[in-house]
Amino acid sequence: MAQLEQFLGIPMEKIYTAIHETVYMVSISLLIGTVLAFIIGIALVFTKKGGLYENRIIYTLINVVINVIRSTPFVVLLVAVMPLTKAIIGTRIGPTAAIVPLTIFIVPLLSRLIENSLLDTGKGIYEAAKSMGATPFQLIFYFILPEAKGSLILSLTTGIVGLIGSSAMAGYIGGGGIGSLVLNYGYNRFNFELMYSLVIFLIIITQVIQSLGSNLAIKARVSQ
Numbered sequence: 762m763a764q765l766e767q768f769l770g771i772p773m774e775k776i777y778t779a780i781h782e783t784v785y786m787v788s789i790s791l792l793i794g795t796v797l798a799f800i801i802g803i804a805l806v807f808t809k810k811g812g813l814y815e816n817r818i819i820y821t822l823i824n825v826v827i828n829v830i831r832s833t834p835f836v837v838l839l840v841a842v843m844p845l846t847k848a849i850i851g852t853r854i855g856p857t858a859a860i861v862p863l864t865i866f867i868v869p870l871l872s873r874l875i876e877n878s879l880l881d882t883g884k885g886i887y888e889a890a891k892s893m894g895a896t897p898f899q900l901i902f903y904f905i906l907p908e909a910k911g912s913l914i915l916s917l918t919t920g921i922v923g924l925i926g927s928s929a930m931a932g933y934i935g936g937g938g939i940g941s942l943v944l945n946y947g948y949n950r951f952n953f954e955l956m957y958s959l960v961i962f963l964i965i966i967t968q969v970i971q972s973l974g975s976n977l978a979i980k981a982r983v984s985q
Contacts, residue, residue, distance in 0.1 A: 769958060770952045783940075785856050786924075786928045787863075787928050790863035790924060794864050795920070797868045798870075798920075803901060808823075813897070828869075854934065867927075874916035874919060877916075881912055914978040917974070918973075929963060932944050932945075
């Protein structure tokens with residue numbers, strides 16, 4: 762342990778704290794973002810042209826908001842939502858404050874992925890459910906979601922990977938986590954051993970999550 766600390770030029774406690782902050786930011790924003798994205802994704806599917814509750818105004822409004830946020834670079838988004846972050850959290854810096862822009866970032870991405878996953882189930886599922894007299898709740902939870910389970914797992918995996926990268930970027934505005942460690946103790950202090958070690962660590966974690974998500978998706982599709 763002492764040799765590792767000497768190589769990295771930083772106490773391991775700081776690294777553990779940074780990892781904990783990253784997990785905290787990613788998990789909370791993913792949880793909130795997934796709930797909101799499911800609601801929005803389902804609304805998109807139901808209100809689109811030819812949907813069960815076709816509503817051009819609602820669909821267009823949601824679609825425009827999603828496209829605007831997704832087309833905004835995350836660094837710009839971080840700065841733009843600072844007043845909102847201050848109003849909600851009470852501060853603009855720290856891991857908790859970073860949850861606000863991370864959630865705003867992930868909701869549109871997941872909403873679009875979930876919309877595509879639900880649409881992939883095909884019209885046959887909708888027609889079968891309607892012929893059985895299924896309610897909207899039953900249609901969603903007993904027909905659409907089970908059929909789209911594999912695709913939804915891949916969507917969530919993509920969301921997690923995206924959040925990990927974005928949480929690292931949040932370190933540039935004092936968001937904490939691994940990104941802050943790379944910037945303040947790696948790049949700014951010319952500690953390239955620490956900087957590249959943490960980059961490799963993030964790459965490994967991302968690959969593990971992607972592989973796990975892909976395997977779970979395959980199993981979910983086989984079991985259908």
